[in-house]
Amino acid sequence: MAEIVSQPVVKGFYIMRLLTAILFLLLSNTVFATPDTFILLRHAEKKEGPNPSLTEAGQARAERLVTLLKDYDIKHIFSSNYNRTLETAKPLSDKLGITVTHYNPRQLSALAAQLSTLKGNIVIVGHSNTTPEMVKLLSGQDVGVSESEFHKVFVVKEKSVTELSSN
Numbered sequence: 001m002a003e004i005v006s007q008p009v010v011k012g013f014y015i016m017r018l019l020t021a022i023l024f025l026l027l028s029n030t031v032f033a034t035p036d037t038f039i040l041l042r043h044a045e046k047k048e049g050p051n052p053s054l055t056e057a058g059q060a061r062a063e064r065l066v067t068l069l070k071d072y073d074i075k076h077i078f079s080s081n082y083n084r085t086l087e088t089a090k091p092l093s094d095k096l097g098i099t100v101t102h103y104n105p106r107q108l109s110a111l112a113a114q115l116s117t118l119k120g121n122i123v124i125v126g127h128s129n130t131t132p133e134m135v136k137l138l139s140g141q142d143v144g145v146s147e148s149e150f151h152k153v154f155v156v157k158e159k160s161v162t163e164l165s166s167n
Contacts, residue, residue, distance in 0.1 A: 043084040075120025
């Protein structure tokens with residue numbers, strides 16, 4: 001008779017262990033979540049002067065980014081706090097209803113650490129010097145953006161870099 005009573009207790013014990021293991025895995029996935037894809041780009045064409053806005057060509061390029069990135073299921077948008085980067089991010093932000101988070105372009109390591117805590121696909125709008133540096137921090141790979149290039153878009157997924165064009 002004792003044997004019959006102990007079988008349900010043993011089964012209950014194993015079921016509880018299984019449920020605990022499943023719960024642990026689910027929570028671990030949340031705690032150790034990492035972004036799926038980083039999309040990095042330089043701001044679009046800009047006017048001259050201190051903290052310039054975008055030119056008409058730059059505004060058109062910013063609008064094209066919405067179409068280029070439409071299938072990426074963007075969850076976060078980051079931009080330095082300059083007119084040209086914010087204006088580049090604005091059409092995408094407006095279309096997706098995502099608030100743009102400002103970052104300090106002089107503290108890219110801190111940004112990389114912050115990004116690693118997020119879940120989902122992330123767009124980072126930067127500059128000709130910061131975008132290659134962020135790609136390197138996120139992937140370990142070197143890329144280049146010259147002062148005259150505004151079309152390059154870098155997609156970093158699992159440390160692999162793919163280059164797209166916003167032309």
